[in-house]
Amino acid sequence: EAQVTQNPRYLITVTGKKLTVTCSQNMNHEYMSWYRQDPGLGLRQIYYSMNVEVTDKGDVPEGYKVSRKEKRNFPLILESPSPNQTSLYFCASSSGQGRSYGYTFGSGTRLTVV
Amino acid sequence: QQQVKQSPQSLIVQKGGISIINCAYENTAFDYFPWYQQFPGKGPALLIAIRPDVSEKKEGRFTISFNKSAKQFSLHIMDSQPGDSATYFCAAKNSGNTPLVFGKGTRLSVIA
Numbered sequence: 001e002a003q004v005t006q007n008p009r010y011l012i013t014v015t016g017k018k019l020t021v022t023c024s025q026n027m028n029h030e031y032m033s034w035y036r037q038d039p040g041l042g043l044r045q046i047y048y049s050m051n052v053e054v055t056d057k058g059d060v061p062e063g064y065k066v067s068r069k070e071k072r073n074f075p076l077i078l079e080s081p082s083p084n085q086t087s088l089y090f091c092a093s094s095s096g097q098g099r100s101y102g103y104t105f106g107s108g109t110r111l112t113v114v
Numbered sequence: 115q116q117q118v119k120q121s122p123q124s125l126i127v128q129k130g131g132i133s134i135i136n137c138a139y140e141n142t143a144f145d146y147f148p149w150y151q152q153f154p155g156k157g158p159a160l161l162i163a164i165r166p167d168v169s170e171k172k173e174g175r176f177t178i179s180f181n182k183s184a185k186q187f188s189l190h191i192m193d194s195q196p197g198d199s200a201t202y203f204c205a206a207k208n209s210g211n212t213p214l215v216f217g218k219g220t221r222l223s224v225i226a
Contacts, residue, residue, distance in 0.1 A: 004157075033213060040123070042218035043158070043203060058213065090157050094214075101146050101207050103214060105157030 002027045006091050006106035013081055013113055021076045021109050023091030031094040032074040033058070033103075034066065036087040043090070049074055081113045117141055118206050120217025127224050133191040135220045137204035140185065144206040148214070149178065149189050152201045161202070162189070194224045 033048035045058030049068040065077040092103040127133045148163035164171045164178040177190040204217040
């Protein structure tokens with residue numbers, strides 16, 4: 001089944017404790033992206049990657065890091081999480097080719113930083 | 115600067131009625147306009163999409179209307195059902211290696 005898999009689904013952590021949220025896709029998509037979703041603010045892009053070793057900042061990159069060493073994986077790293085990073089996070093991927101730019105989203109990671 | 119403006123923020127519709135969600139954009143280079151549907155606890159899923167070479171696209175009870183001159187597009191849900199209750203996001207993108215830009219979302223509640 002074609003899918004984007006995020007782990008973990010839920011995470012509670014303390015301020016300053018480094019964490020990584022993993023994202024993996026099995027569709028051989030070149031494009032991957034991370035979003036955070038907050039009430040009233042919709043989906044805001046954190047980082048995106050056009051291909052392996054190519055990443056770029058989205059609208060809200062502060063406090064986050066990403067890497068794209070393999071085509072299928074795009075982990076999101078919070079080096080020193082703070083309470084304002086409490087949010088619902090989504091990873092998405094797309095082939096970005098042809099006339100279809102449809103994104104496939106993961107099921108989300110709900111992060112709470114206390 | 116918000117590139118895609120979506121309204122309303124929330125919408126309550128009676129079962130069997132028509133739900134209408136509107137979006138407006140500024141960037142005339144956008145050439146792909148999808149709508150995503152998100153149920154609680156799930157990621158957004160592509161619902162329907164349109165290109166600016168047509169003014170309307172219909173898939174079942176869902177229709178996108180597109181007005182290129184006004185730089186607006188809308189989602190119409192005919193015969194709305196309680197199962198349509200979800201958050202809907204419009205989005206836009208131009209060709210090439212650029213990200214999809216989302217509206218802020220509309221929470222739709224269809225009541226019996």
